[in-house]
Amino acid sequence: MTRALKGSGFLGLAVMMVVGxxxxxxxxxxxxxxxxxxxxxxxxxxxxxxxxxxxxxVPALEVTGTLRTAVTALFVAGQWGIPGIVWLGEGFGLTFLMPTGFLWGGALIVSMLIMFYYSVTEPANAAGGGSSSFAPGDD
Incomplete structure (x- = not known):
């Protein structure tokens, strides 16, 4: 599932660069x-x-099962849905699609709230959240 997030991210960056x-x-x-x-x-x-x-x-916070699938699907849908409706709605005159922005934005919000839940309920030693035995090199 995280391949889908990373792949969608890199594809999105490539598309964004082409648009640029x-x-x-x-x-x-x-x-x-x-x-x-x-x-x-x-x-x-x-x-x-x-x-x-x-x-x-997602893997660092050990999000698993159905919630992992939900985070991935909701985020990827929102990632493409938000710019997609702007381009299709305004750019191509399909303004009837514009209200779906609430759907895509909601998908992103739910995805982030799941990640928020995992970030505050994981043990302190998970995903590097515990104390460190070394001092940062840039202090």
């Missing part, structure tokens, strides 16, 4: 980049970075 290059082409041609394109680009970038981080956080 497309925006550069638009600007190079002397035109302004539409705000909906910028918004979708930014959301996909941030959510994709978080997907990669989640790919490491």
């Amino acid at each position: 290059l497309h925006q550069f082409v638009i600007l190079s041609g002397g035109s302004a980049v539409p705000p909906w394109m910028i918004g979708g680009h930014a959301h996909l970038g941030v959510l994709s970075i978080l997907a990669v981080v989640m790919g490491f956080a």
Whole structure:
């Protein structure tokens, strides 16, 4: 399941970079980049970075079973749904899709709340949360 998060994250970053290059082409041609394109680009970038981080956080916090599946599915759906509705709704005139933003945003929130639960209920020694026997090198 964490492969899905990491893979979706890296794919999202690649798509975000392609959109960024497309925006550069638009600007190079002397035109302004539409705000909906910028918004979708930014959301996909941030959510994709978080997907990669989640790919490491889920096993580190020992999220298992149905909740692991839920975290993965909900996060990936939200990662693509939020920028997708911005691009489809505003960019392609399919404004009837815009209310689904609450669905995609809700999916992300539920995913984060599950991770919050695991982060505060895991023992202190899980996932490096305990005290350390070495001092950081940058102090």
